[in-house]
Amino acid sequence: MEQTVEAPKDYEDLIRVIHDRYGEMSKSYQKIALYLTQNPNDVAVRSVNAIGETSGVHASSFVRFAQALGYDGFKELQSLFQKRLSTAAPGFEARVKALETELGARTDRSELGFMHDLVVRDIASLKEMLTAIQPKDLAEAVSLLEKADVIYLIGQLRSAPVVELLRYILTMLGKRCVLLDPGGGLATHMARAMRKEDVLFAVSFRFYANEVVNVVEEAAGRGVPIVAISDSTLSPLAKSARVLFAVPEHEYTFSRSLAAPMCLAQALTVALAARLQNNTINPRIPTVTER
CATH class of the missing domain: 3.40.50.10490 (Glucose-6-phosphate isomerase like protein; domain 1)
Known part of the structure; x- marks a missing residue:
């Protein structure tokens, strides 16, 4: 993925560039691109180290990904996600945490506990779909x-x-x-x-x-x-x-x-x-x- 002359100026432009270049990216960069497009709210509020741990890609790769798009570092890329967040619906993980507060967090490893986890995540996915589907x-x-x-x-x-x-x-x-x-x-x-x-x-x-x-x-x-x-x-x-x-x-x-x-x-x-x-x-x- 060649370095751009000018980095994307807003979130929408960034996503367009990622889509245009996705087929040319390495496998690790494709994994990063998937995480960025699927978890924009988390990208806005979490550190690059936390994002790397969750996604299974080293934080330094996120930094290099941002630089390949023309940014000085990951924080500059992240700022686009932070601007978007001010008008965005709650993300998946935020919905999960809210549901765990409402329904109670899982406290055991029983059969019912497994069902509880699945129900919470499914409800969060269904709620997210209501805001994501046009x-x-x-x-x-x-x-x-x-x-x-x-x-x-x-x-x-x-x-x-x-x-x-x-x-x-x-x-x-x-x-x-x-x-x-x-x-x-x-x-x-x-x-x-x-x-x-x-x-x-x-x-x-x-x-x-x-x-x-x-x-x-x-x-x-x-x-x-x-x-x-x-x-x-x-x-x-x-x-x-x-x-x-x-x-x-x-x-x-x-x-x-x-x-x-x-x-x-x-x-x-x-x-x-x-x-x-x-x-x-x-x-x-x-x-x-x-x-």
Whole structure:
């Protein structure tokens, strides 16, 4: 990553530069970029040593990263995050601490204690999503799904449950959908049937499934609109998506929680049902009843 002639002057410009240069960065710099974009409030208030310890990257690398962008040091870069913080919503860790105060901090290592930790973090993620997701992105995604002739779905590994839920709801709503199932190695071949009148809905989180990334890039190259749920605006899905919903994973736990991605997927289908049924009061999935 070459040193810039002039460092970005504000937070928005900094994020744009990071996005533009992300593909050229070393792996350690990419890890720093992910942390900066996913945890802007923490970056504003924590020391570089604390940030380095949390992110797993040495503090000196953050300093060099800042200098490579044209700043004298990390504090100069950090000042952009501090200016942003004055108008920003509370960050993830602040939400966790508030919830621990409200619900009580975990005091044991019992089975209930594990559940307590997961519930607190999931509530914090859901609250953060309310402020992070843009209304125009929701509206555009629902419009794409509504107009699509066929909705293709792809998500593998820990993303698979999200697209399975989407397949169920979309089918019950009467929308034609195809799950690009990796079974039999046919997903890539099935994806070639997609047309510009269709939509590809892709879900992928770190570490991104290669087949999902390849299908998304190939579909985008043929002009197929893409709606994506991923963990970062620096995700390999970002450059191809017409609409990208970034649902950050702030810290690895036992396994990635799907509470926020599942809620987002369901919110999109509820909004779609409201349009299809011309019912903004109580749209519903038709139920299957016994004869």
